Amino acid sequence: LRRLPTSAAELFGSPRHRHAVEEYQRLRSVFEIVTRGRGAVAVTSWTQGEGKTTVTANLAWAIAAAGRPVLVADCDLRRPQLHEHLGVPLATGVADVGRGGDVDELVQEAGLPTLEVLTSGVPDRHPTELLRSAIPHIVDSADGRLVLIDTPPMFTPETTTVATLIDAVVIVLDGRSRNSTDLET
Numbered sequence: 001l002r003r004l005p006t007s008a009a010e011l012f013g014s015p016r017h018r019h020a021v022e023e024y025q026r027l028r029s030v031f032e033i034v035t036r037g038r039g040a041v042a043v044t045s046w047t048q049g050e051g052k053t054t055v056t057a058n059l060a061w062a063i064a065a066a067g068r069p070v071l072v073a074d075c076d077l078r079r080p081q082l083h084e085h086l087g088v089p090l091a092t093g094v095a096d097v098g099r100g101g102d103v104d105e106l107v108q109e110a111g112l113p114t115l116e117v118l119t120s121g122v123p124d125r126h127p128t129e130l131l132r133s134a135i136p137h138i139v140d141s142a143d144g145r146l147v148l149i150d151t152p153p154m155f156t157p158e159t160t161t162v163a164t165l166i167d168a169v170v171i172v173l174d175g176r177s178r179n180s181t182d183l184e185t
Helices: 008-013 015-035 052-065 082-086 094-098 127-140 157-165 180-184
Strands: 040-045 070-074 115-118 146-150 168-172
Touching: 008 015, 008 052, 008 082, 015 052, 015 168, 040 052, 040 127, 040 157, 052 070, 052 082, 052 115, 052 146, 052 168, 070 082, 082 115, 094 127, 127 146, 127 157
Parallel strands: 040 146, 040 168, 070 115, 070 146
Antiparallel strands: none
């Protein structure tokens, strides 16, 4: 659905969008079953513009609204957008963790007491180098929180790096232009 609010708070706060909210709650239920016991999950897409950041933000909101603590990190250091979806300012974040910053000092609250956001920050060197250093610190700081990671599209060095350092990857496909068999090739 492309005519939904960009903001997760607006989407989940409006009865007008109840059908979309129900779909995200259904996705949350399936996601919880599949990820039980996993602490860090990346969300990626086949190409740019397929909705991975929207899905990441709304899934994080749905999970946090159900009471599970969530730390969502924007690891798309070249094109960060997660902060816009969760209503927080683009600030220091993942890039700073890659330079030795403390995750817990850099997270921001995002409208729910169980939802924290780590924005991308501003990279000072290649994103892959920063992510290789940052991801282990982000995962280690989880402390019972589910870590959801918004990544660039598949086939980028950054996404490959993140995938090797976490538990699972969710791939978002735009059903209008692609089908699941594309993943088999």
